[in-house]
Amino acid sequence: MPNTKHCVFLIACGQGYYGAECQQECGHCHDLTQCVHTNGSCLTGCEVGYHGETCQTPCPYGFFGLDCADRCKDTCDGCNRFNGSCDSGCNPGWQGYDCQDACDQGSFGDNCLQKCGHCRDVNQCSNINGTCLTGCDAGYQGDLCKTPCGQGYYGAECQQECGHCHDLTQCVHTNGSCLTGCEVGYHGETCQIPCPYGFFGLDCADRCKDTCDGCNRFNGSCDSGCNPGWQGYDCQDACDQGSFGDNCLQKCGHCRDVNQCSNINGTCLTGCDAGYQGDLCKTPCDQGSFGDNCLQKCGHCRDVNQCSNINGTCLTGCDAGYQGDLCKTPCGQGYYGAECQQECGHCHDLTQCVHTNGSCLTGCEVGYHGETCQIHSMVLVILGVTLDGRDMTAKMLAHTDSLDWIVLTDVKTPAMVVTDSMVLVILGVTLDGRDMTAKMHVVKDIMVLNVNKNVDTVMT
Template sequence: MSKCSDYRFGDQCDIECRCKDRQEVCDKRTGQCDSGCEDGWTGLDCQTQCEDYFYGEQCSSRCGHCRDNATCNNTSGECPDGCEPGWQGMTCDQECSDYRFGDQCDIECRCKDRQEVCDKRTGQCDSGCEDGWTGLDCQTPCQDGTYGFNCTGRCGRCQGGQPCDKIGGECQTCAPGFKPPFCQECEDYFYGEQCSSRCGHCRDNATCNNTSGECPDGCEPGWQGMTCDQECSDYRFGDQCDIECRCKDRQEVCDKRTGQCDSGCEDGWTGLDCQTPCQDGTYGFNCTGRCGRCQGGQPCDKIGGECQTCAPGFKPPFCQECEDYFYGEQCSSRCGHCRDNATCNNTSGECPDGCEPGWQGMTCDQECSDYRFGDQCDIECRCKDRQEVCDKRTGQCDSGCEDGWTGLDCQTPCQDGTYGFNCTGRCGRCQGGQPCDKIGGECQTCAPGFKPPFCQECEDYFYGEQCSSRCGHCRDNATCNNTSGECPDGCEPGWQGMTCDQEAVFALGISAPTG
């Protein structure tokens, strides 16, 4: 009998070796292997398959958690239809990692308590499902219209009936009048079933009750009614609409919240709401008037400002001003010498149109200083006698005016052509008709033929009205009379006539006259 070929054994050499070492040639009679049996097989000849639920070397490994309790592959240990829920791995012997469950361990737990490890087969959570999910395995999202823990929350009034967020319950947009994000309540300042009614005027801008519309602390000033939506009636204002307006214009309707009046407060009242009477010492429109000096410090009338009696020196009925011709804080000072007997300013004592001539000072109670006179005492006296003090009102001088000046007050310069004391001097014949000096009478330049400086007389050797005639031949070269032209001592020999301008004619044997 021939020997079996390698890797076969038995009577007919028809049984294949199942050695662990695939290179080993088993015993050709018994099939025994030195390296042991191939995984999944056992027995002396390694021809017996592993029992169900066992696999591997010497069939010593137990199958993992195969689906439907199936036995695994006796060689590899793989489960034919996969693992039981809660298990994973090639041989289904590895439990799902924490926070995962199911056939492939690919489903995430959704427990309320994020630290809880759910059941790795069912996904069930002892703490209940995460908000927004339900079902035994917490993998079913809440139905539309519900949200939150175990889907027990009910969505608010989302815009257009859209579902709210299944976890937190928020709406993307609320129906009009509802408050985001949950749309469960009316927005602030709205109320009613549909949140369509607007709150009235609640105190401190509070929002009203979202069901009834009532204000928690009552109405804003100027409003009334259960929902504070009725304005105060005209001419009334305030928290209860029970305060009467006090406007300057009695036809004006005051601000129904504050009582404020565009026309200002009624005389005798002040404050934003015109409800505060004027303080003592004040009166009138907005209490801007100040009482005068009432007798004994009594307050004046708060509407018109009249005193019952004035303090001494003050003018009734308002006692605001001094009586005429008195001034000062106490009206005890008498006015000075005001022009036209006017009364002075009752505060400062100043005269409205200045002082009477001869007086000066802010209150016109100071006489002009010596040598000055007039309204402002700023005019200098011009008396002939320089030591004389002129009249301090008129400027008149007993000694008459200084040369070159005239008039009652000696302030008028002599007219052209006159000069000297009281302007009684008459100028001579100044060149070109120019006026002479008004004090001394001198001309700057005389007309031809006249003698400077006064130009009153002809120059020597000239005479006549215009001093244009030349003197004749006067004896001893004397000048002639400047009016008539006559020579004072007669003519030079050989000349004759009244003005010595005629040559003498000598008869035979007769001498020429000598005079």
């Protein structure tokens, strides 16, 4: 049998097809004539909206255009893969046909349908997710500032603790106000202020006792002590009689009536005992005064510092010339000096004897001299003069202290006669015509007496 050869003619796939038996359809080639009939590759690229070697894959989310080389707008929720239009809607936070507009102020999210929370600045509410970019208004917390502060807290970032509210659930989370009032012992809108001095109780509406030094702000007890002048657990008792002041530790002064010593400040309400002065009656009278209200003047005390401030008694005695406890009484007539023990001399007028020093203001009686008239004078009576040989004799009568008269005879010159009160020295006797003269020297007074005539009186 002869050898027969068969010829096979191969024909390429038609336009738009490729692969085994040309059963596969070419993708979205930019030019179908450029679709490789063996593997479907698009030699000149893909139509708009597709990509891949065979141009059968639509653009992925967020891309569009020739070879899907273009990115959709960020504001679009994806986009049309052919022309990039936002026909599938906007991303959260955006609105408008082309998603070109942010949500209106105060809204955010999908289709701008959500409302912003309590942002500190509403312009700083994220249009996308509602986050408050600069924080929350007082009283709110969280990213969206929609959550009120937890119980017991309020204010910016919920950092402030509520005060002593009567009911913590009634503490306003924005400003801390206590809607139902404060606990006992506190007051103020936020109940954070303790009761002021002198007040206590609910909303600090009650006054402490006047006798308390403040009081316990919760129950009003006097646990911080008493005001001056009061004592006892509840400061209900005045200080004991005779004491006053803080803790009743001070002693009253010399009050005229101890029951009238102020328990608060020690003032003697009805005045002082004799000898004291001042509101507290603790100050003795000034030097030189005594008695009620220190109005009386001390007498002639020997030492003015020793005048009793109470009754004026001179404790160390009187000045010369005064007597009595108060040393205000002059010595009686005829006496003078310390304790009026000295007797006045022979004053011409005893009523004129100075009671302090015994001076006789109107002079002395006859026979006396000196300031106090206590010195006796000598009275010499010359009886006569005779010759006795060569010597002369003077006969004299001397009046002595004892008032006795003695006759001195046969006194030769010069001679000395001594009496109780003085010494006489007779210097000599001479004739002077018919009269005799006796010259005598009085030793005590150092003076010369010239006695003339036979009978004469000489006072010394």
